[in-house]
Amino acid sequence: MPCDQRLDLLRSLLSQAEISGGVAHMEPVVDQGSTNRMSLVETDQGKRFIFREYRWPHDGRELDRVRKEPFLHERLRQHGIPAPQVLAATHYGPWGAVLLEYLPGELLGEVTPRLEPDARDQAWSSAGQVMRRIHSITYPTGTAGVILGEDLRPFEQGSWGRFCGRDLVRHAARLQEHRPDLRIDLGRLRSLADTIESVLDEAPAVLLHNDPHPWNVLVQEAEDGWECSGWLDWEYAWVGDPVWDLVRMDMFRRKPIGPTPMALWDGYGAIPPEPRRVFYELQISLWMANEYLDGSRALPPTHRAAISYIEDLEAHLAHIEQVFG
Template identity: 35%
Template sequence: MIPETHQAALDELLRSAGLPAAAGNTVDLLAESTNTVYVVQTGETDFILRVYGDSGWPEIYDRARLAKVIHLHEVLAAKGVSVPRILGHVDHPDLQAVLMEHLPGQPLAEALDQVPLPERDDLWRAVGTSLQSVHEISLADIAGEIRGDQVVPFGDGEGPARGWGTFATGDFLDDTDRLSRHLPSLKVDGDWLAEVMSRAREHLDESPVRLLHNDPTVDNIFVERSEDGWRCSGWIDYLRGTIRGWVEVLGVDRL
């Protein structure tokens, strides 16, 4: 049963998109985490309703996430990346939501369960080709979190802005020191480790920064079979998209 507040948001979104808010619409829960996702079946066309909840991030990011999602969808679509078209949005003090077109195909998770093992190579190639097009997008010259349509450098608001290398390695030495005090058997060579981390920091800071999805699970990728084989029909949920060093692509994009 869809909560009344979510139903009210859906009705408002359907009206704003020029679609009937019919009582006969079917609304099924698709996923629920930091946002709640529904499939809306109107009898003719399916839509996706995404209602945003508490993300666990600072409120300033929560308030800007709707603008962020809209901005990233526009950027990705302009670059030829398949993302669902946003048909409308509501931005109330106590609720944010978007209505999107339903992507063709099926989640990658379902396809992987259904196709024989040799055919999975084609699936992964299709996804990899699409993912590469995402990673070719550069929105800024410095790594940072995306707030609305702006890139906020790491460390902003908490002292001087830091590069990706400093941000990624900043706590490593302190954490290792605390761990070694609890586990003396580790016998950590502090000087050697500091030198290694210094080189790693320089390497990370010098690496090109790119747009990362940051949550590319098999449920957030849609694929469909075409005459030429499998193709990636779209990506969803860019809420945690970020700008980080290119060398972090394999570590952050958790395929």
Template identity: 25%
Template sequence: MATEDGPLERRHPLITLVPSTLTRMLAPIAAGTAVIAMAPLMGGYSNTNYRVSLAGWPAPVVLRLYVGGAAVAHIERAIMARLRGRVPMPELLFADPDGQIVGQPYAILSWVAGEPLDAALATADAATTAACAHAAGQVLAAIHAEQMPCAGFFAPDLSILTPMSGAGSEWAAYVTNCIVPGNGHRWLGEARTERLLGFVAEHAAAMTTTGEPAVLLHADFQGQNLLMRPAGASWEVAAVLDWEFAYAGSPCFDIGQFLRIEDDQPAQYAQSFIAGYRAGGGTLPPDWHRRAKLLDLLNLAQFLDTPDARPRLHAQVIRWIDATLMRQI
């Protein structure tokens, strides 16, 4: 995500590496190979990713350092293995999810050439916007084709470690707790906080999903994590990146993330995305748009639950929350 004032503030600072540590991390795939260049990739706001160019290698590699620990690294590796050949993503060249080499969980991924979707949309005409959104919808349907036994958070082997009840009260409690006693109220202000909490209480009962099928969710399915490239007269997704937030739940969760920016895009953005999703085999409940917007409040409330001020992030998130509150849901 970015604003007109620049990229949003990171959740975690970049992890810096001294040359000796970098050498040890690259040794499993490139022992004795000189590093020509190394630069941080600015797309993610949690983990640290470096583009590394190696002497004699035809393309760079991506060195990915996990801040969420071994469990997150194992889950991402398991998802990449399960979806290989069905969802475009980088090749996993090496992984040390337990941090045995340098005490830091990390992976080395192939470099995938492409333009982040949010960057492509910044200069796209309506036809390009529609083509990119349609391609993204098809890929999301392929991800959601992975059925899960129930909603919940994953164990390292993708079994469900922490099931979710699916009760609307669970959704309402999470959003509310991010605002009060969480830090969200500090950035929303008293009037907006009161309005949001009332809105959440009003819609809690309707958010019950007990008995609905659960699918694999990317859980960060938006512009910076989708690399796009031209494909003939159209566009395609070159790679889906950054699976560290993945869990099992309602497909409307990912859809809400992708459509978060729909008010800033031509009408073809949302229309083509849903058309692509359905063309790829995805199915949606009749009230999918309403559910998508309400589920995205889980993300937006979490973005506000920070003890420190993040002016660009908070301003953007509040704008999205206001848009949801003003909708006739």
């Protein structure tokens, strides 16, 4: 979008939010994700906001984010979760844009390497406590699906367990095309997916962030130590098993920052349990290995771990089959 059109869109959002003053400065947000265009905006009165222009690089259906994020952020804030307030939203072009409250803090993934151990543990523990609050937003057992706008749409495959099982086999089939040397037995994986389906379907149904990683969490130093000041980027949120979020938080890295501190699980109040944990690790590793081999996204630490995982795929499958009896 040309610069003058972007400024017109931003001014429209500021007007909708009844924010007076002109735009004094706008610059790209550092360490933003790959889906949208994010800008830090400062008005001539010194007020700061986040200007989020939606994009959609995926093949699947767009999630009606202009309605979805205002709806979700308000619900999250009602549960004491520090999601930024959506001040204005508009459909513009194919996807739209929103104006967000500016939250203080630094990204957990950026600040972790320079924090002393006690401060690091405070920050991760607080993130875990907020994650527990997120997962306290529950749905009836057996509920699962994608949130489109304000509506929950069940997965086309039916249940959560069936969705995950079919997703696993799909990723395995793609990986077989990339790496025929692995000699992946798709029949074996279909059998594994069928075995675990009922186990996954018995999991609690909760609101999932569905893209949790240390670069979607803000932390700041407060009087009592480091605390979580924001959980960001709710566009992919859906409903399913909370262990899915925990495993993703443990596995996704933009940069190498070391293993997940135990403080996260202490703050959350639990560690990801077997047998669901090992199944999601398999599912995510196949997905991330394909992303690396496709060249579709750059998450070097996550992709290196995924490639290492598939190089020892037989041992992982044997362990998972043993766990599930």
